[in-house]
Amino acid sequence: MTPAPLVRYPLAEWILARSRRGGPFARGWLGQPYAYLVGPAANEFVFAHDDHFSQHEAMKALIPVDGPTSVVVSDPPEHARRRALVRPGLHHKQVVGYVDIMARTAAEALDSVVAEEAFDAYALFRAAIRRSTMRCLFGERVAAHADDVGDALQPLIELAGLMPQLIGVHERLNTPRWRRAMAARATLDRFVLGEIDRLATQPEQQESQVLSVLVHGRDGTGSGLTRAEVRDQVVTLIAAGYETTSAAMGWALYGLGGRPDALALARDEVRSVVGDGPVTAEHLTHLRWVNATISEALRLYPPASISARWVKRELTFAGHRIAPGTMIVYSPYATHRSPEVFADPGVFRPERWLEDRKPGPGEYVPFGGGAHRCLGSTMATTELVVMLATLLARGGYRLEPQRVRATGMTSMRPRDGVRIRLTDVVPHSWPGDSAAG
Template identity: 45%
Template structure:
């Protein structure tokens, strides 16, 4: 009987409860606001005010009217990490150009070539574990995912520095892992944390610019990775990205490639181990479909239950709990006038936990994603948006779901884990993750 800590910190035994869902308290507050006041909740006034547009209809309105909003002003607090020209912070033609140049590396045919690298890095981490050892599954697999991201998108030279990037980028992530006003205050006051983060950024930039110069000098412009595409690609007018633009897209793809994916993988392991029967059912499927081999591209669609585990994790634990926009022009929604310069916020977290959309929403139930199940219903895009939507939908969505499936398949095939008693807390600003990691005991030797 495995004991784990619930959302309140109380320790309870897994078989006695079917709801082991960890709540993120600020987003739970938004859920309460939605219940009390409906889909439009204004907070504050004027240009510093926020309007929460909550629920599926609000999602649909915002995603269908992207011309009403700006991204850059809403996400400028991430400039210390991603850079001023990041596609995440871009709008209009600039966003389309930067995204289009990175897109080929994210095509599903290209992602199929990444599967062995994903499995290699998962296996290397699993092989370092020993029976009886308590490991931090979240942090260890985060390391594996970071290595995979660097190798597949940017080549072996940057992948060799995966530990360096992990250490330096963490200082930048820690700086921005708070309210935007807090980040601005640290910058204004030049706090010690700000100075350490800027020193780390300089080290990251130096390494990336060195690699950009190397790729620019290479005659082979056809290498199938994002770095080559960004350096040598041209837009419709024949223009190339500047070194700074390439740097900013590289950092954005590195951080997005491991920060959110590793958070989702941590929650997936937690949900599988804390929900009776899920780990065993997924492992049986992996063994029946794969035997002792690694997943090949054609296997991914056959791992239907494991794929449902991934989807259900993305529903209950969306890495991005809220998404902000800056209003570019006045508009009216549900009888309320929202002025240019204000901010609006939508929430995947709120939408994904509404009982009117998801029966028994706090229950981790992979079966709800399987056709033929009584609760199955293919969700509309504005009902299920773990990767956002519209022109800014996450460019790495397919890569993320593929990597989650491959790495979970290797965990299921090669080890068994149990959860010791621990207090789990959800933290979220850049991504919702287990605040202090996820400890698990390795209870079986590696197999297959």
């Protein structure tokens, strides 16, 4: 079987092509000065100079979704304070405790699938990851509304997926798209703020340590988050937690489905390690092929294919002066697909992660770096491994004939889904596996 065709993202491909012609630095103009920095050294340079940038200016397109106080759009000193109060729920030890919830949620989603019938696996796991994220971080009561929250978030995510300049146009003209997004935000806020207020007045009813910490937590100075700040962190964790993770899941399924030899090895490994029970935390480090598949999906299809920093203090890179007011754009996608960084960069090859060579500084950056490195990286990779392993524990799959294309500014995702068909489904002896088995 021929490997699945490599999917390209036009904007990141343009940045990659430009770097091949002119090196790691280039200038541009799109309503303001831009500087394009590409490659491992450029990535390390960006991450080492957080104090020269305004995250708020660079990421303000996310404000309609995440809110103005989100940790994702915060500058110092508020960023460090908010990050410190969000971090505990995403710590490795905490995430290990979520594995059973992740596995159960994946199994429930797969119960709707009938063996040998085609389905959109990206859409199925997108909903499952949203529900799993909400269960893990905020408890069953909040997760019961996962589909409603997803419906409310969708117009906001679609708005944030536009070029930042276009978002401002929609706001100024109060277009139907802007009005739909703001109505959706009002619906979302009624639910989220209602849950915050309930927990603030009835702390004994809390189901989630994460939500409790956000509402009641204090930092070393005794400062906590305001009601508005809690709202923004909750929405950020939900939106970022499932939107980017589900995108990576879609690409992992697509890439692995195009490598039936690697898929067979990954499936055999899962059956050997997991057996006929659920995936547990003890299994994770032994699922080498599954972990390698996720790493390769994040290399070839990093959800944040491009990212930006807005310069507030002058700096110099590779002899080039970068003035305040410049928007720096760096691209994990361009770095990861560079032949100077990875051999055969356009080939989906999980086995590269089973070899001795490890990426050097700045070479593998799917979660960014520096002070703004993604807080949820451990949560995301764990959820991806658990979801993929749960699927492979049921059997193999094959890709349906289709054309898969990339879309999205804030996260590169499969535009029309990824359709697969389960094969060789095996029965399991644990709850939540009846329909497909």
